[in-house]
Amino acid sequence: MNEPRDLNGALADNIHRLAERQRRVEADAPWSDRLAGRITGFTGSMTFVALHLTFFGGWIIWNLRLTPKFDPTFVVLAMIASVEAIFLSTFVLISQNRMAAQAQARADLDLHINLLAEHELSRLTAVVRQIAERVGVTLPDDIAEIERDVRAEDVLDTLDRVTPPPSGS
Numbered sequence: 671m672n673e674p675r676d677l678n679g680a681l682a683d684n685i686h687r688l689a690e691r692q693r694r695v696e697a698d699a700p701w702s703d704r705l706a707g708r709i710t711g712f713t714g715s716m717t718f719v720a721l722h723l724t725f726f727g728g729w730i731i732w733n734l735r736l737t738p739k740f741d742p743t744f745v746v747l748a749m750i751a752s753v754e755a756i757f758l759s760t761f762v763l764i765s766q767n768r769m770a771a772q773a774q775a776r777a778d779l780d781l782h783i784n785l786l787a788e789h790e791l792s793r794l795t796a797v798v799r800q801i802a803e804r805v806g807v808t809l810p811d812d813i814a815e816i817e818r819d820v821r822a823e824d825v826l827d828t829l830d831r832v833t834p835p836p837s838g839s
Contacts, residue, residue, distance in 0.1 A: 699768070706764035713758055726751075785822055792819050
C-alpha cells in the first residue's frame with residue numbers, strides 16, 4: 671500500500687485502524703444487508719443499464735415487429751418492470767438505511783472527538799494562563815472564556831431555540 675511521505679504517523683495509523691474497522695463492520699453485517707448492498711451496487715452500474723436496454727429493447731422490438739407476439743399490449747412487460755421497481759426500491763432503501771446509520775455513527779464520533787479536543791484545549795489554556803501569571807505575561811481579557819468547557823447539550827439547546835424549524839414541520 672502506498673503511503674504519502676508527509677503523512678503524520680499517528681494519522682496514518684488511524685487511517686489503517688479505521689479502514690480495518692470498516693472491513694470488520696462490513697464482514698459482520700447481516701447477510702441481508704450485504705446482499706442488498708451487492709444488489710444495489712450492481713443495479714447502479716452501466717452493466718445493469720445495458721442488460722435492461724437489451725432485455726426491454728428486445729422485448730419491445732419482438733412484440734412490435736416479429737411474430738408470434740407474446741405481449742402485444744406490453745402488459746406483461748409493464749408488470750415485470752413494476753415488480754422489479756418494487757424490489758429495487760426496497761433494496762435501495764435498505765442500503766440507504768445502512769448508510770444513514772454509518773453516517774450517524776461518524777457524526778457521533780466527530781462530535782465526541784471535537785468535544786474531547788475542546789476540553790483538552792480548555793485545560794491547556796488554563797496551564798498557559800498559569801505559566802503566563804508565573805512569568806508575568808499579560809493575557810487577553812477573554813482567557814477565562816476560553817478556559818471554560820463547552821457543554822454540548824447547552825449548544826444544542828441554544829441551536830434549537832434560535833434555529834427555525836424546517837419548512838413543512
